[in-house]
Amino acid sequence: MLSVFHTHKRRYLQIAILAIPLILYLFLRFLPNIDIKNWPVTWDTYLIEFYVGSFASLVSLVAAIFTSNSLGDESHPRTMFIPIAFVNISVMLLISSIGTPQIIASPTYADIYFWSLRFAYPLGSVFFFLGHLPWHKLISKNLTKFRRIFWSLGAIFILCYSIIVVINPASFSSLHQYSPLLENLLALVAISLLCSAAWYSWRLEWNAYPYINKRISIVLLLLAEAQFFQAFGDLGGYNWLLYHPVTLSAFMIAVSAILSTYESEQNIQFTRYFATLGIVLIGAIALIFGEFTARLLDLELQRTYVIPIILIQGALSFLILFVIVMYLNRLITERTEALKREQRLRTELTQLIVHDLKSPLTVITSGMNLMSKGNLGEISETQQRLLNKLEKSGKHIISLINDLLDVERLEANQLEMQPSHTNITKILKYCVDENQIVAGTHHQTLSLTSPTLLPSVRVDKRLLQRVFNNLISNALKFTPEEGKIEINVLVDIDRMMIQFADNGPGVPAEDREYIFEKFGQAKGTERRGAGLGLTFCKMVIEAHDGTLVVKESRWGGALFEMSLPIPQQIASDSLSSSELADADLKFETF
Numbered sequence: 001m002l003s004v005f006h007t008h009k010r011r012y013l014q015i016a017i018l019a020i021p022l023i024l025y026l027f028l029r030f031l032p033n034i035d036i037k038n039w040p041v042t043w044d045t046y047l048i049e050f051y052v053g054s055f056a057s058l059v060s061l062v063a064a065i066f067t068s069n070s071l072g073d074e075s076h077p078r079t080m081f082i083p084i085a086f087v088n089i090s091v092m093l094l095i096s097s098i099g100t101p102q103i104i105a106s107p108t109y110a111d112i113y114f115w116s117l118r119f120a121y122p123l124g125s126v127f128f129f130l131g132h133l134p135w136h137k138l139i140s141k142n143l144t145k146f147r148r149i150f151w152s153l154g155a156i157f158i159l160c161y162s163i164i165v166v167i168n169p170a171s172f173s174s175l176h177q178y179s180p181l182l183e184n185l186l187a188l189v190a191i192s193l194l195c196s197a198a199w200y201s202w203r204l205e206w207n208a209y210p211y212i213n214k215r216i217s218i219v220l221l222l223l224a225e226a227q228f229f230q231a232f233g234d235l236g237g238y239n240w241l242l243y244h245p246v247t248l249s250a251f252m253i254a255v256s257a258i259l260s261t262y263e264s265e266q267n268i269q270f271t272r273y274f275a276t277l278g279i280v281l282i283g284a285i286a287l288i289f290g291e292f293t294a295r296l297l298d299l300e301l302q303r304t305y306v307i308p309i310i311l312i313q314g315a316l317s318f319l320i321l322f323v324i325v326m327y328l329n330r331l332i333t334e335r336t337e338a339l340k341r342e343q344r345l346r347t348e349l350t351q352l353i354v355h356d357l358k359s360p361l362t363v364i365t366s367g368m369n370l371m372s373k374g375n376l377g378e379i380s381e382t383q384q385r386l387l388n389k390l391e392k393s394g395k396h397i398i399s400l401i402n403d404l405l406d407v408e409r410l411e412a413n414q415l416e417m418q419p420s421h422t423n424i425t426k427i428l429k430y431c432v433d434e435n436q437i438v439a440g441t442h443h444q445t446l447s448l449t450s451p452t453l454l455p456s457v458r459v460d461k462r463l464l465q466r467v468f469n470n471l472i473s474n475a476l477k478f479t480p481e482e483g484k485i486e487i488n489v490l491v492d493i494d495r496m497m498i499q500f501a502d503n504g505p506g507v508p509a510e511d512r513e514y515i516f517e518k519f520g521q522a523k524g525t526e527r528r529g530a531g532l533g534l535t536f537c538k539m540v541i542e543a544h545d546g547t548l549v550v551k552e553s554r555w556g557g558a559l560f561e562m563s564l565p566i567p568q569q570i571a572s573d574s575l576s577s578s579e580l581a582d583a584d585l586k587f588e589t590f
Contacts (some may be wrong), residue, residue, distance in 0.1 A: 028239035053097035058283040059251040060090035081131030085124040092120035111172035121227040125193035132200035187231030194224035215257040222250035365394035410539040421456040431468040450489040478504040503555035
């Protein structure tokens with residue numbers, strides 16, 4: 001049961017994020033005595049509405065600015081429609097916040113506040129839906145060709161809407177004659193489109209960063225919930241006000257998805273990362289500072305005067321942050337370039353030395369092989385044993401040289417990979433069978449346990465087989481006589497975990513990162529090898545977008561845990577079937 005929980009823990013978290021607001025809504029809806037309705041009379045509720053709406057508008061705008069750079073291929077309409085969706089929601093929430101009664105605008109703008117809030121989610125949902133449709137390549141190309149026209153039309157629409165708000169706010173009052181039919185219709189359309197877009201985002205593998213799809217799906221479903229609370233909750237009740245935290249949660253998850261793309265170790269975008277984070281934090285601080293100033297100067301009923309203070313404070317804070325970030329970015333760039341130059345020179349020197357060693361060693365081992373076979377004349381039994389040892393040592397040195405060359409190629413991204421859809425169990429079983437003789441020599445138990453039904457992964461079979469052999473060989477080397485080595489395969493939604501556990505001395509916590517470095521070995525242990533095997537293993541797994549870590553096994557020994565991504569479509573199909581759910585409980589031992 002523990003393995004089943006581990007397999008689905010991330011899905012449980014996603015379900016919890018979506019279920020908790022709905023449970024709270026139902027709880028408040030069916031217990032009206034707890035759900036106190038203060039909206040018509042409490043000025044503080046207007047104030048909360050103003051600040052939360054303003055901050056949500058800012059976060060939505062941040063998501064719009066940086067989303068297009070985080071969605072992969074710019075030739076797909078999603079990089080245009082999704083930012084437009086965030087911009088539309090941002091503008092509508094801002095207009096609604098400005099129109100909040102008794103805060104900045106006069107009570108005559110109450111209808112603008114109400115209807116701008118009602119239009120925000122339906123308007124955004126249309127573009128979210130368009131951004132997630134599986135467009136044909138030709139249509140995608142034609143749509144993105146007119147990117148500027150779409151943005152221009154959007155800007156014209158927002159400008160016209162703003163002009164109507166300023167010049168003729170009374171026109172919004174006429175919309176009340178269509179209530180509640182118009183409100184409910186807009187809400188149902190928005191919820192339907194957002195849920196459809198979430199489904200497409202979850203199912204389709206269109207992103208350079210697959211894990212972003214899941215977060216965007218959560219964002220869209222949270223916005224659908226917010227629209228539901230806003231449309232069908234009791235106006236002024238807590239079940240209605242739930243849409244505020246749910247909307248903010250959705251936008252913050254969207255920003256976290258953007259930040260996660262900038263955290264890529266291979267291409268960290270330092271300036272964009274801190275610009276995104278800085279705008280959100282500075283916006284929150286500026287709003288708090290503005291409210292503090294209003295109360296300090298007794299301007300609570302004249303908040304129009306506070307807006308310039310908020311804008312100036314926010315602009316100055318961002319300017320200071322921008323200068324600091326740019327300086328740090330330049331410093332990091334210079335250090336990174338210097339490190340790359342040094343690494344390139346070291347790699348070239350290593351390859352030169354290794355190449356000069358490998359050629360004569362190959363000649364020597366070939367000569368010894370000819371002599372041991374008697375091709376150059378008869379030899380005695382003693383000479384035969386000596387030649388066999390010399391040949392074995394020569395091959396071992398050549399193997400170390402090959403490992404070093406492969407590590408250098410991996411570091412330079414020059415090792416050619418040939419990925420294909422592969423059954424991991426077959427490769428593991430072959431490696432286990434290959435190492436059973438060595439295990440039997442030392443009376444060690446080597447076993448493999450794997451689910452009977454297992455999705456395939458896209459890997460280079462040859463490289464992965466070398467990784468498995470290295471890890472098994474490493475476990476056999478450090479496990480005592482009559483020891484145990486267990487290999488377990490687990491599936492965790494979109495990842496496959498392969499664990500190599502033994503009851504050897506284990507790896508001290510302080511050495512668990514160091515052993516993956518070139519020539520690194522655990523301190524205080526006998527040196528057994530050059531320290532390149534684990535480096536090679538980790539780099540190969542990372543080249544497959546996986547991870548390799550070492551932990552403590554249940555016997556106190558070492559547990560090397562490898563994680564490989566399951567192709568998204570395969571993972572979705574597998575997890576939707578009842579067969580894989582049963583397979584989590586059915587394991588086969590080899």
